[in-house]
Amino acid sequence: MSREQILREMVLSSVADDYESFELIEEQLARLAGEAKINFTADQLAAHLGDLIRDGLVRAYVLSPQPPHVRVAEFSPERLDELWYLATPDGLKVVKAQEG
Secondary structure, eight states, X not given: OOHHHHHHHHHHHHTSSSOEEHHHHHHHXXXXXXXXXXXXXXXXXXXXXXXXXHTTSEEEEEEOSSSSSEEEOOOOGXXXXXXXXXXXXXXXXXXXXXXX
């Protein structure tokens, strides 16, 4: 498996359980990638996140304390830090297949 495939899987796995901010994804990836001795940049992480969204495996959201509390949002690199990310049902199937 290539380095890029490993990073992509790590990003997808990091958003499989709950809504995650870009900062939290980056922290999780730093730990996982460190264990695997893989380096990455925030730009590479953002690119993988964007690819996963375009592939329908992750969705971007705006979370709010007022209704509606969760709203699907358009992803853009300029909004990385204001959006939250969660795997879609198709993304969860991929994660389960990776684990199996």
